[in-house]
Amino acid sequence: MRECHLSLLVCPECQATLALSQIESGDGDRVRSGTLTCVSCQAAFPIIDHIPRFVSSDNYARNFGLEWTRHARTQYDSHSGATVSEGRFFKETGWPRDLAGEHILEVGSGSGRFTEQAAKTGAMVVSFDFSFAVEANYASNGHKANVLIVQADLLKMPLRRGFFDKLYCFGVLQHTPDVRRSFLSLPPMLKPCGDLCVDVYSKKVWWVELLVKGRWIRPLTRHLPPHVLYALVNRYVRLMWPLATQINKLPLGMHINLALLVADYRGHFDLSEEMLKEWAILDTFDLLSAYYDQPQTVQTLQQWFEEAGLDDIRVHLGFNGIEGHGKAPQADR
Ligand SMILES: C[S@@+](CC[C@H](N)C(=O)[O-])C[C@H]1O[C@@H](n2cnc3c(N)ncnc32)[C@H](O)[C@@H]1O
Structure with missing residues (x-):
């Protein structure tokens, strides 16, 4: 720092x-x-x-520490040459590209692929994660004068409340033990009229959750030591890749591959074959290793935004499941 x-x-x-x-x-x-x-x-x-x-790395998110340090650059646009993270960051937040003079808080940064995007706006970005993924983020973004990276828990943030102009939290809430409580910890960090943008996985019908989201095997895999599971996933995805290539050509091929535990993004993201394999290993590990994975419904997220007393609420299906936007109320209310 x-x-x-x-x-x-x-x-x-x-x-x-x-x-x-x-x-x-x-x-x-x-x-x-x-x-x-x-x-x-x-x-x-x-x-x-x-x-x-502010926390030890020996916690329920240690799988993410391993995931994001092994794949420290995989999903960075500056690594892949694609605009996946940039497109998602600006489309999902709806924020302008110039935010100089503002303070942005990023909750649950992972490797920091969105920190890179937020930092480009010129805002001061404070970014934290519960796991040692912060080390990957520091390696990529820590040298920037407008970035502060911290290891902390969203339930006990070492940060000033009522201070931030903007807060985003992507792909994090479903991976915490109490999703509602985690969500409700976010709005108090915003200054009056500050912007909140979150996304959370959406709950699918039970058989999709079971077959396509790996629920049948997660009770076993989430308890494996992360380095053991990672070695297994790495070998498995590489072994399955030629078969997955053929399956991908079938109708619903991407979903069949997911049911076979290969997160295959061919046809979805415009990336080289080698990068697609890297993403497949990363996301298959992500699917199987997260200790908590609790998707939500649009109605539930909408209720939480209302409970938090936010204004201009918009909750809808989006890029990574359900997206929610809201504004902190004005100071005089
Ligand atoms: C799926 S990753 C998403 C990372 C990043 N936002 C992205 O989309 O690339 C979820 C992240 O949430 C973090 N996380 C889980 N519980 C947390 C908590 N209580 N406080 C802060 N971060 C947490 C994990 O360590 C992990 O890096």
């Missing part, structure tokens, strides 16, 4: 100011390691490899 970003952080326990001490090594104004101490309750949090850590 940079010393000048300290004012963006607060104590996750009591919301008081944090003081930076014991800087063990510095690099310009970038702090490689040190300690953040709460001036009020004295809680202390380490900075390790440039990243303030």
Whole structure:
């Protein structure tokens, strides 16, 4: 982190100011390691490899730590040459391309492919994740002057409430233990009239969930050590690839491949064969490894937006399941 970003952080326990001490090594104004101490309750949090850590990496999201460090660049547009992440970020949020002067909060960054997009707007981007995926994000985006990357839990954010102009949270909520509670933790971070944009997987009919979403095998796979499951998925997808190539040519071939546990995006994304295989390994592992996977309905997400008291609510099916948009109420309400 940079010393000048300290004012963006607060104590996750009591919301008081944090003081930076014991800087063990510095690099310009970038702090490689040190300690953040709460001036009020004295809680202390380490900075390790440039990243303030408010949680340990040994938690239910450790599969994502492995996923996003093994595939640190796979879904980056700047790696694939495609515009998949850029297209999704701007289409889904509906935000302008120039947001200089604003503060954006990204909740659950994974490898940081959307951090890259948010940073391009010129806004100050604060991005965090529960897992050690933050290390992949730091490697790609941490050098940028307008990016602060933190490891934290969305239920205990070390960030100022009522402060952010915009907040997005893509593909995260269904992977938390209590999806409603996770959702409701987001709106308080926005300043009056601030924009919220989330997406969450949509619940399909039971047999689709069972066959195409791997529900029949997840009770086993989600308990496997991530590195063991990853090795199995890697070998399996590579072995199945020639067969999946033929199946993909059939009507509903993509869905048949998913039922066979190969996340095959041929015909969906315009990527090279090698990249499609990389995406298949990444997304098959994602499907089978997430400890929690709790898709929702449009009605439920709509209810949560209303419960949070947001204005201009729009909830609909979209790119990654269900998309929801809303605005924090004006200050005088
Ligand atoms: C499917 S990934 C999505 C990553 C990224 N948003 C993307 O779309 O590429 C879900 C991410 O949510 C993170 N996550 C899960 N629970 C979280 C929590 N309580 N607080 C913050 N992040 C969390 C995981 O670590 C994981 O990186």
